[in-house]
Amino acid sequence: MSTANSNNSTNHHHGDRDLSLWFLEQSRLASARGLTDEDEDSPTELNTINSSGGFIVVSPDKLSAKYTSVNLHGHDVGVVQANKPAPVKRLVYYFEIYVKDAGTKGQISIGFTSESFKMRRQPGWEANSCGYHGDDGLLYRGHGKGEAFGPTYTSGDIVGGGINYDSQEFFFTKNGAVVGTVPKDIKGPLFPTIAVHSQNEEVHVNFGQQPFAFDLKEFEAQERMKQQMSIEKISLPTNVSHQIVRSYLLHYGYEDTLNSFDMASKSTVPPVHIAQENGFDEQDILFALNERKALRQLIRNGEIDSALGKLREWYPxxxxxxxxxxxxxxxxxxxxxLVRVGALEEAVKYGRMELAKFFGLPLFEDLVQDCVALLAYERPRESSVGYLLEESQREVVADTVNAMILSTNPNLKDSLHGGLHSYLERLLRQLTACCLERRFLSGDQGEVFHLQRVLNSSKKARC
Incomplete structure (x- = not known):
């Protein structure tokens, strides 16, 4: 063997090893797939420490504020922020106030302010703040001059303020209807803020402890629909989308589904012509299609001994x-x-024979412990290691074997990346990267993109 061939062989071996280790990591991550991201802390009450306490009294539950003084000057404002800034890892943040008493002048306002906001001024009167004012219906954005915005509000009204992170806008509501929107041109953390400015003015704040007058869920649904409609306006040639789907079926060895898909493509009017273009090399993913199909079916049926036997015969x-x-x-x-079918004694014997050899090896230790832990539960499916009994775990194993077989294709230029992802998955990875970049350009504000969540929501929408 030449030196060049020896080096290629060594690199190929390391590529295969890296490939299988990637799937091992996917199996390890499966234990956390059922967990949701920890939500950010959200405002829950008014901040009695950082407020203009000389002009305002906050109730013991910290959800009501009343102006008890007599205002003599423009800076005699009773201002109070929420105890935490508005969370940013979501599509929309929103809160409301109920005007219990408009007092003598109705100089109530609602809005958002920065942490350094002067607590003797109305929201919107200072830089890095925005406020919708009840006495004149004007909107103030960083200076003392207001702009025409919406109706005034008074006793008995419910007024809300929100941030739409997708459109990067503030929006305000009155009695359940949107009054208007304005660009959000303030950077950094923003605190929900209320202000009262004349005797006996009193407001109650709702940070979500009670149902809102405004239908926030419907508003969010409409915003997502706008996103979806903008996506659907992008047209793709039919043959391109069909080719992407077809390559996915080929990559994972779904031969029967592939045949049905091809038949359906031919029966459309006009028939879909699948051209070999856009960088697709079908020969790479046609490799060993029958064997990959057979092995995937065995693993998905839980017939691991048979799968191992076939592998030793076909790909030793x-x-x-x-x-x-x-x-x-x-x-x-x-x-x-074995645990799945209740053959616990046989599982113990198998573990001692086959799994024991992986004890003490750092790469495998945590998953070995999870597997063995299945024996400790009367109802293992309901346990913290129950993810191992889900169909998704079989899929991880089947995908590993599929990728390893593809990596043996002598014509494959890159055994690691060629066997790892189908063209469709590479596009989805690109989508994820673009969405993360878009969020970064918006100051890391807005919903954090989770592909699995998007795919699951699409499934529910079709049901």
């Missing part, structure tokens, strides 16, 4: 290292299948 190089990540995942799955 994949399982020759009995301590590889691929073999580890297959042995783990065999153990899991």
């Amino acid at each position: 190089q994949i399982v020759q290292d009995d301590k590889s990540a691929t073999c580890f995942l297959l042995h783990c799955q065999k153990f899991i299948e």
